[in-house]
Amino acid sequence: MVRVCREHVSLQEARKIILEAVREAGFPRIDRIPTQEGLGFVLAEDVLSRRNVPHYAASAVDGYALLAAETGGATPATVVRLPQDRFLWMNTGSPLPDWCDAVVMVEDTSLAENGDLLLSKALPPGANVRPVGEDVMKGQILARWGERVDPPLAALLLGAGVEEIPVYRRPKCLFLPTGDEICPIREWVATEEGPRGKVPETNSALLKGIFQEWGLDLEIHSVLPDAADLIREKLKEATQTYDLVLIGAGTAKGKRDHTAEVISAEGEILFRWVRMKPGRPALFGRVKDALVFGIPGFPMSAAVAAWSLVAPAVFSMSGIPVGEMETDALLRRSLGAFESLRCEMMLPHSSPPGMEEWLRVKAAELIGKKTFWILSSGASTMWSMHEADGFALLPAETAECPKGTGVTVWFRQPVPWSRRALFQGSDDPAFTRIVTPVRKKGADLAIRPVGSLGGLAALARGEGHLAACHLLDGKTGRYNDAFIEEFANGEPWVRVLLYYREQGFLVAKGNPRELSGIVDLVEKEIRIVNRQPGAGTRVLLDWFLQEAGLERSRVAGYTTQAMTHLDAASRVASGVVDAALGIRAAADAFSLDFVTMAWEPFELVIPEKHLEHPGVKAVLESIRDPEWRRQVEAAGGYRWPD
């Protein structure tokens, strides 16, 4: 039923098919538009000047027109005097009188009492004169086929009297979101939590924004249900008006995925499945004179499909010679990247073989090296797309990447390399808010929550500038000392006691299982979610169990893991588990009840050699920032040290 030309294509093959289809469909198409509206358009022909610019010999300065021959010998010491009929005042741009051949700048003159001109500078003929056609000569090429009209060119064309220019039309583009589960944004934001089983229609904002960054408009259709007939009808309609139609979702092989079927019924599919991750279910086809993409529904998939597939299509439909662009330049432009830089992986990474893999990366400079780590790889997550400094694309042949592997990263914003400190360590919601005061001081802080132990280990490996921990030593019952000593391994590390945090059990409102202490976990068969190994909170749980003489295996859910306090809290809030050990702030954020178990010191740890790092200095200064301290106090469950 679905006729498909090519399946499981590489990005390069996909791009080739796209560019061929663009050409076959007769794009780019030529238009003549007023020069005044031409900004950003690509010229469809060479444009020649029909006039000289300037069109008369003009003074290039404010001063006096005169005959150069009459200025001979003038210096500040030997002033030359000209009578009033031998010079004439010129404003910049004034036409030079026929009998003059030079202009002296007003700064090099003074006027005598009788009105004579006193010259302190001799001039050659032509001095400070703009000859006819100095800028542009009649018949000269002003701009060439394929050049983009930028502000200087717009000014040049108008200055040369060019009223209209031949340009390539911009494609008219439409986005057709589909899916029974898709909730329009207006309804979505109007509800407290969002209707159950529905997901917000965020791809319209995402794609419209990406098009806007490209200087193009993307019209947005209302959300269509998963009904093949209706989608087909709308597609048919759309291809009569639009040059390019993006169908949102429905591109995979599920029961409600109709995009391929619909395109196939009205036209033809030119490729389906792209060997990249995410974005694999992208597809591309043609319906009459229009080109059609099936855009996968997850936001990261939609973004990479736009950047790597839709961009070459709309660029070349707009007359930009994409076929000739190097991949780096093309993707940099597609992504709206500020720059592309070669950086090193901070940690090893396994990439799926045979597929190009998109990475969301965050970067920091470590020991003079531009280093990056990879943020969450889920196609469905939007937070990491924003949190990322940039994006990278690993080639299909990449499999195991050891630490230090060099990768080109497209940065969407400049990274403040020398001013950004890297924090790895315990997750703490109040601490994450310190980034803003740090930035207000002109520095930056990247936070990578890896648990207390993970942070100390990272510091020891040189992967970062500071850490934080709250680690209870099971042998001594003391916090942090032994761990820091071990990892510092003789190097001088500075400790800063930031605050005490209230640790306890997060339980549903009203504490329905009546949890009051550690033994209840076993006796009342309370199901928990634990934290990852190396997290201080997990160490604390282990300590409580050890003190109470309880086996870990008797606690239901001991082996499940949440990566952050808020993650743990959200699982309690949703009822998946009964309880989790965590901080009060997390309970408060989810309106949970809280059973206090301990106040533990939360300490920053900084190798002495990093104390002068601008990011570290800004963190230490920000600890006294009143606004941040108010946020910490408002969060609840924090106590300042005496």
Place this chain on the structure above:
Amino acid sequence: MVRVCREHVSLQEARKIILEAVREAGFPRIDRIPTQEGLGFVLAEDVLSRRNVPHYAASAVDGYALLAAETGGATPATVVRLPQDRFLWMNTGSPLPDWCDAVVMVEDTSLAENGDLLLSKALPPGANVRPVGEDVMKGQILARWGERVDPPLAALLLGAGVEEIPVYRRPKCLFLPTGDEICPIREWVATEEGPRGKVPETNSALLKGIFQEWGLDLEIHSVLPDAADLIREKLKEATQTYDLVLIGAGTAKGKRDHTAEVISAEGEILFRWVRMKPGRPALFGRVKDALVFGIPGFPMSAAVAAWSLVAPAVFSMSGIPVGEMETDALLRRSLGAFESLRCEMMLPHSSPPGMEEWLRVKAAELIGKKTFWILSSGASTMWSMHEADGFALLPAETAECPKGTGVTVWFRQPVPWSRRALFQGSDDPAFTRIVTPVRKKGADLAIRPVGSLGGLAALARGEGHLAACHLLDGKTGRYNDAFIEEFANGEPWVRVLLYYREQGFLVAKGNPRELSGIVDLVEKEIRIVNRQPGAGTRVLLDWFLQEAGLERSRVAGYTTQAMTHLDAASRVASGVVDAALGIRAAADAFSLDFVTMAWEPFELVIPEKHLEHPGVKAVLESIRDPEWRRQVEAAGGYRWPD
């Protein structure tokens, strides 16, 4: 009368004064706007999530929800069978039923005839399930103060139900062009040549375009005459509505320069004269709550004032923390540069001491080195602003730069380094049109007209990939042979006879001085413009004079120089001179009469080692391009070789 705070400031001092004034005037100012309209705005506060995203446990794939424990042992060889009440179809995004804890992808299943599910894969609990808050947790920071709303963030905020965001207001900006000589564009393009003594109002298009590249709007006022009272009135009015007012021109010390006086009368001037070239007469002040710039009138001066002075003002008024940005990053953003690269000067350059100097540069890769040369440095010329690949800023302490000096260039477009050939040689209007067919073949050609001898000398120095010449040997009366042999110096150079060009005297319509041969120059005292030394046309004139036994000194205007044929033609057309030796195409372009003197061979010269350069290959292919050949034939005065 004009109170001035600081004069002759460096760019860095100017920037400091600007940022202080921005702060003192209470910018940036906070606004709350709908998230849907937030693209490009800068957040004025941290934004926290008020919901979990997703807000229910959802299937991450199309497949069947089930209990992971019941899939144990399933492989393609040992299929596990589940009865119909132990699984449930899930679309991607469907809510997971309470009794399930995993989803198997449809690809890993098949259905038995009785409706049972056949599983070929065992799953751990949680497989293919998106937990509550997987993307964003309630209470988590979505985005921070100072971050720009880009498409991923817009989608994220909407997905997290954030309807409104606190952002920094964009400044309302107005451009007030002034000047008696300024002709509005509408009038300008309506005339054939432009009114004498008037210059077109191109800075509105230039500045509006630059603001548009920054994502900002610049409103344009109609042109004001040079009347201090009127400008003052309009400025006063404007500062009640606008945050930033740019006054066009009137910033120097001429009799009609009122900008400083007017700002001073209504407010205060914070600096005047900037130690850069061009752009020196820029000034900055404050009138009530508004900031005011005086923008010099020449286009290049206006552009650099916008890039280096106005940009930091409007960026920081919009909430972008400019103070913390490195100069390179700031200017790259101001210029809308695609990238900044360190390149080497192809030729030596003298920079004015004590001033930063802006360069318009064109670049090419020579022997693996990214090299650039400097285009015309006149502040008044627009053509070179468009022709430039990029811009550079030489520090104030720079004076003499030898060949090879390294300079950072901000490129506005990617340079096709490996595919661009550099041509230096004889100026020929028809040859310049070959660039477009070359580009259509995916290569590029940069043309630097330096005359026939200059081109051969450049080739010999390795500065370029091909040249062209038409050099008559005064000893033998033969063209090119001796010169090419001398410069090639034993290296194999390939010659391609492109065409014969008709050389002759360009004279006014009707040939009023009745010029018919070389002796008329002397006998009829005809005033000429010559070409620069090394130009083939000058060599030809010398040959004619030598053959006729005439002294060069007897020809009026022999020592004056035009750099191109069109330049020479335009001087004849404007009546400054009576005649010039040149090609017929130039006469035709200016509707001049033409007195044929010779047909000379125009030869391309290519060192053999460059024959495989993509740019050179494309030039050689383009010689047969029918469209280009039509253009050559239409130009007149060209004859193809037999």
